[in-house]
Amino acid sequence: MPNESLAGEVAALRPMLLRLARLQLRNEGWAEDAVSETLVAALEGLAGFHGHSRIQTWVVGILKHKILDQFRRSGREVALDAEDCAALPDEGEDLFLPDGHRVHRPASWGNPEETLRQAQFLEVLQACVDQLPAAQGRLFLLREWMEMETPEICKELGLTPTNCFVLLHRARSRLRECLELRWEGGARAAS
Amino acid sequence: MVPFRITCREAQELLSLQRDTSLGPLRRLRLRTHLWMCHGCREVMRHFEILSRAARRLGS
Numbered sequence: 001m002p003n004e005s006l007a008g009e010v011a012a013l014r015p016m017l018l019r020l021a022r023l024q025l026r027n028e029g030w031a032e033d034a035v036s037e038t039l040v041a042a043l044e045g046l047a048g049f050h051g052h053s054r055i056q057t058w059v060v061g062i063l064k065h066k067i068l069d070q071f072r073r074s075g076r077e078v079a080l081d082a083e084d085c086a087a088l089p090d091e092g093e094d095l096f097l098p099d100g101h102r103v104h105r106p107a108s109w110g111n112p113e114e115t116l117r118q119a120q121f122l123e124v125l126q127a128c129v130d131q132l133p134a135a136q137g138r139l140f141l142l143r144e145w146m147e148m149e150t151p152e153i154c155k156e157l158g159l160t161p162t163n164c165f166v167l168l169h170r171a172r173s174r175l176r177e178c179l180e181l182r183w184e185g186g187a188r189a190a191s
Numbered sequence: 192m193v194p195f196r197i198t199c200r201e202a203q204e205l206l207s208l209q210r211d212t213s214l215g216p217l218r219r220l221r222l223r224t225h226l227w228m229c230h231g232c233r234e235v236m237r238h239f240e241i242l243s244r245a246a247r248r249l250g251s
Contacts, residue, residue: 100198144246
């Protein structure tokens with residue numbers, strides 16, 4: 001019999017899982033489905049959880065698989081979004097002057113270890129990813145959160161490598177601008 | 192060395208690209224030369240690294 005308190009811990013992860021699934025999938029219905037499947041799989045598999053890792057890490061690992069399944073089921077729709085997004089001109093162009101110099105000088109984000117330990121940095125990062133166009137947000141998280149290789153992502157989304165690289169570059173550039181504006185440690189955050 | 196000079200805009204594109212694929216020797220040399228001279232782009236390189244490490248921590 002699976003441990004009941006462990007089952008309770010898994011169920012309590014639902015809001016956190018839903019937030020991650022929404023961020024990655026950018027579709028409410030798909031996110032709900034992926035999280036439901038994750039919770040079912042986790043509860044069924046609890047007997048196989050031996051506590052070598054934190055329960056949360058284990059369940060998030062399951063969520064990543066379910067998200068990928070969901071992308072595969074919705075491939076066509078996701079691919080069309082990505083193509084549309086790649087075809088649009090880059091709205092981040094105003095970050096540079098016509099001579100190729102930046103409008104704003106990038107500031108130091110401090111010691112990476114300390115920055116990464118700040119809950120606020122991760123909070124603002126999530127808010128910033130949420131503001132990206134859907135295709136850019138999906139691509140960035142597939143690459144950096146799901147840690148998929150770029151050729152694999154391009155193939156999943158039916159994108160040419162060039163379009164993949166362009167969208168990832170736009171996503172990263174916008175995210176660093178967003179963090180500079182909104183994170184307290186960023187250069188231009190309101191003080 | 193005029194052919195090796197790239198702008199900050201181009202350097203930032205390469206800084207992103209090198210996280211996803213291999214740049215090849217010529218582009219790598221151009222980027223390295225630019226970074227050696229440009230404090231701002233070195234900072235952006237660190238920002239991209241922090242973004243990547245931060246994203247991996249979501250949900251952990």
